[in-house]
Amino acid sequence: MRRMPGLLSRERIVAGPRFNRWLVPPAALAIHLCIGQAYAISVFNLPLSRAIGITEPAQGDWKLTTLGWIYTLAIVFLGLSAAVAGTWLERAGPRKVGVVAACCWAGGFLLAALGVHRHQIGLIYLGYGVIGGCGLGLGYVSPVSTLIKWFPDRRGMATGMAIMGFGGGAMIAAPLSDLLMRRFASSNSVGVWQTFVVMGLVYFAAMLAGAFTFRVPPPGWSPAGWTPPANPRALVARGHVHVRTALRTPQFALLWAVLCLNVTAGIGVLGQASPMIQEVFRGRVSPSAAAGFVGLLSLFNIGGRIAWASLSDLLGRKRTYVVFFTLGALLYACVPLAGRSGHVGLFVACVCLILTMYGGGFATIPAYLADIFGTQFVGAIHGRLLTAWSVAGVLGPVLVNYIRQFQIDRGVAKAAAYDLTMYVMAGVLIAGFLCNLAIRRVPDRLYMTSEELEAEQRLLRQAAPIAGAPAGRPTAAEGRPAIVASAWIMVGAPLLWGITSTLGKALLLFG
Numbered sequence: 001m002r003r004m005p006g007l008l009s010r011e012r013i014v015a016g017p018r019f020n021r022w023l024v025p026p027a028a029l030a031i032h033l034c035i036g037q038a039y040a041i042s043v044f045n046l047p048l049s050r051a052i053g054i055t056e057p058a059q060g061d062w063k064l065t066t067l068g069w070i071y072t073l074a075i076v077f078l079g080l081s082a083a084v085a086g087t088w089l090e091r092a093g094p095r096k097v098g099v100v101a102a103c104c105w106a107g108g109f110l111l112a113a114l115g116v117h118r119h120q121i122g123l124i125y126l127g128y129g130v131i132g133g134c135g136l137g138l139g140y141v142s143p144v145s146t147l148i149k150w151f152p153d154r155r156g157m158a159t160g161m162a163i164m165g166f167g168g169g170a171m172i173a174a175p176l177s178d179l180l181m182r183r184f185a186s187s188n189s190v191g192v193w194q195t196f197v198v199m200g201l202v203y204f205a206a207m208l209a210g211a212f213t214f215r216v217p218p219p220g221w222s223p224a225g226w227t228p229p230a231n232p233r234a235l236v237a238r239g240h241v242h243v244r245t246a247l248r249t250p251q252f253a254l255l256w257a258v259l260c261l262n263v264t265a266g267i268g269v270l271g272q273a274s275p276m277i278q279e280v281f282r283g284r285v286s287p288s289a290a291a292g293f294v295g296l297l298s299l300f301n302i303g304g305r306i307a308w309a310s311l312s313d314l315l316g317r318k319r320t321y322v323v324f325f326t327l328g329a330l331l332y333a334c335v336p337l338a339g340r341s342g343h344v345g346l347f348v349a350c351v352c353l354i355l356t357m358y359g360g361g362f363a364t365i366p367a368y369l370a371d372i373f374g375t376q377f378v379g380a381i382h383g384r385l386l387t388a389w390s391v392a393g394v395l396g397p398v399l400v401n402y403i404r405q406f407q408i409d410r411g412v413a414k415a416a417a418y419d420l421t422m423y424v425m426a427g428v429l430i431a432g433f434l435c436n437l438a439i440r441r442v443p444d445r446l447y448m449t450s451e452e453l454e455a456e457q458r459l460l461r462q463a464a465p466i467a468g469a470p471a472g473r474p475t476a477a478e479g480r481p482a483i484v485a486s487a488w489i490m491v492g493a494p495l496l497w498g499i500t501s502t503l504g505k506a507l508l509l510f511g
Contacts, residue, residue: 008092008093008095008096008099009092009093009095009096010091010092010093010095010096010216011093012095013093013094013095013214013215013216014215014216014217014218015215015216015217015218015221018480019215020480020481020483020484021150021151021217021223022484023213023215023480023483023484023487024143024146024147024150024158024213024214024215025147025158025161025162026210026213026484026487026488026490026491027143027209027210027211027213027214027487028142028143028146028147028161028162028165028210029161029162029164029165029210029491029495030165030206030207030209030210030213030490030491031098031101031102031139031142031143031165031206031207031210031211032139032140032143032162032163032164032165032166032168032169033165033166033168033169033172033206033491033494033495034105034139034169034203034206034207035101035105035135035136035139035140035166035169035203035207036165036166036167036168036169036170036172036173037169037170037172037173037199037203038071038074038075038078038136038169038170039166039167039169039170039173039298040169040170040171040173040174040177041070041071041074041128042071043173043174043177043178044067044177044181044192044195045064045067045068047181047190047191047192048062048067048116048190048192049061049062049063049064049067050190051116051119051190051192052119054187054188054189054190060119062121066121069125069129070124070125070128070129072129072393072394073125073128073129073130073133074128074129074132074133074136075133075136075389075390075393076133076390076393076394077129077130077132077133077134077136077137078133078134078136078137078140078386078389078390079137079386079387079388079389079390079391079393080133080134080137080387080390081133081134081135081136081137081138082137082138082140082141082382082383082384082386082387083137083383083384083386083387084383085097085137085138085141085383086141086243086379086380086381086382086383086384087243087377087380087383089141089142089145089379089380089383090145090243090376090377090379090380093214093216094142094143094145094146094211094214094216095211095212095214097138097141097142097211098138098139098142098143098207098208098210098211098214099208099211099212100138101135101136101138101139101142101207101211102135102139102203102204102207102208102211103135103204104131104132104134104135104138105132105135105136105139105200105203105204105207106135106200106201106203106204106207107127107131107132107135107200108127108128108129108130108131108132108133108134108135108200109127109128109132109196109197109199109200109203110127110196110197110200111123111126111127111128111131112124112127112128112132112196113127113192113193113194113196113197113200114127114193115127116192116193116196117193137383137386139207140166140386141379141382141383141386142211142214143162143210143214144159144162144163144366144378144379144382145366145375145377145378145379145380145382146214146215146216146379147159147161147162148366148367148370148375148378149216149217149221149375150217151223152222152223152226152228152375153223153226154310154313155313155366155367155370155371156309156310156311156312156313156317156363156364156367157306157309157310157313159309159363159364159366159367160305160306160307160308160309160310160360160363160364161306163305163309163359163362163363163366164302164305164306164359164363165302165491165495166305166362167298167301167302167305167359168298168302168495168498168499170298170498171295171298171299171302171495171498171499171501171502172494172495172497172498173199173498174295174498174501174502175497175498175501176199177195177199180194180195180198180199181195213487235316235317235318235371235372235439235440235441236371236441237370237371237372237373237374237441237442237447238444238447239374239444239447239448240373240374240375240376240377240447240448240453241372241373241374241377241442241446241447241448242376242377242448242452243377243380243381243384245446246373246377246381246442247381247384249442249446250438251372251373251439251440251442252373252381252384252385254435254436254438254439255365255368255369255372255385255439256385256387256388257388257431257432257435258321258361258365258432258435258436258439259361259362259365259385259388259389259392260388260389260391260392260395261392261428261429261431261432261435262321262324262325262328262357262358262361262429262432263358263361263362263388263389263392263393263396264392264395264396264399264425264428265328265332265354265358265396265425265428265429265432266354266355266357266358266359266361266396267358267392267393267396267397268395268396268397268399268400268421268425269351269354269355269396269400269425270297270301270355270358272397272400272401272404273290273293273294273297273351275290276418277290277293277344277347277348278290279414279415279417279418280339280347280415280418281339281342281344281347281415282414282415284342284344285344292505292506292507293348293506295501295502295503295505295506296348296352296502296506297351297352297355298502299499299502299503299506300352300353300355300356300359301355301356301358301359302359303356303359304355304356304357304358304359304360304363305359305360305362305363306363307356307360308320308324308356308357308359308360308361308363308364309360309363309364309367312364312367312368313367317364317367317368317371318368318436318439320360320364321361321364321368321432321433321436322433322436322437323357324357324360324361324429324432325429325430325432325433325436326433327353327357328354328357328426328429329426329427329429329430329433330426331350331351331353331354332350332354332422332423332425332426332429333422333423333426334346334350335347335350335351335418335422336416336418336419336422336423338350339415339416339418339419340416365382365385366378366382369381369382369385372439372441372442373442374447376448376453376456399421399424399425399428400418400421403420403421403424404417404418404421407419407420407421
């Protein structure tokens, strides 16, 4: 008698014949909209800096430099956990990884809430930074390989829809955090620890719902009516490369550099967007308008994730990155000119376009990996590649902050202190352009043999009858439309609320 696979196992979630693949993107969005709160962690910095003084900082309150390490730790552990858990994801499946991510992310919030309540920064570092950071990494990679396998005909669009949620999560979290803190604020509390508890519980429920919706296609599945192109693009793999082999190839090293350099340029500007526009247009842009500028950048960040990733299905991944690096370098070179001309609209337009390509780089890279190395281990390879994000998360802000300070120390006015930074970032993108240009197709000798591939897929082939779908039989792509529509409404409604709130604040910039 064959042993029934566990509720969270990969074998248990092989899709049946009526499963609709369009349920997978909203499941992925449910997770990414939650972990995307990381981009909005700064809304807690000011309240936490007066957690004792309540109305203003007092003796014993944390400094902003101390609080800044919360986000840094979270991003570092995002990359580390994604790298370590990548191979486990391919064997455990997206449901199990998603559940563990929910436990880490929500548990991190609850432990951080205890740290705020007891005023112990170490607990916040451990909770949000380390444990929550692991939840970030696991949640980020959990749906990627599954989406690519469900949408071989539209890889870029599929991953763009999910990774869009990571950028969009901040637009929900920022106004929600503000509402909750004002609700819980009192004469002896700034309302942060209570907000952490509520958000942790809400995120736990939403991420579990997403994780339990995940299904994986049976081996050999393809969308009805779709056949792989007879003459694929030059870079597209004609087989699958094992993760151990992929990590030793020059293609992986070049793609790591491509992601790192693209993110370095974007994240440095994103982290300094508010003070930068206020200093460049001193007296013309208020703090409220600068906050609207930051919100507008978030909107273009998420828009770029879905738009550029979808466009990459037509252009090809390599050409899409050529656009990122050439257009991005030109825009960075134009930013100082816009500042010196005093044209706020041109400045905002340049930076917003730059941020679309920052987000687009994140969303396009999983499909690029699938093109280069095949889909069998794309989740594991993507996890390793995200260490580039950890490096860029430190390198980008350091470049922007230290070059700015160097300029000011030399007597350069604050309004012009960012000019050299913009030119350096243009140089960073030119280096990325050269790395992308050097990428070639993986040699056929590095592909897995048919025997090796069969061994990897055997468990899923055996499990397919359990899920009610014979191995290799196409699964319906249009069943249960009412359920699909409900799933999209559930993730779309909070995202629409976040976008509306962001646009309202962004109007202050042009008021």
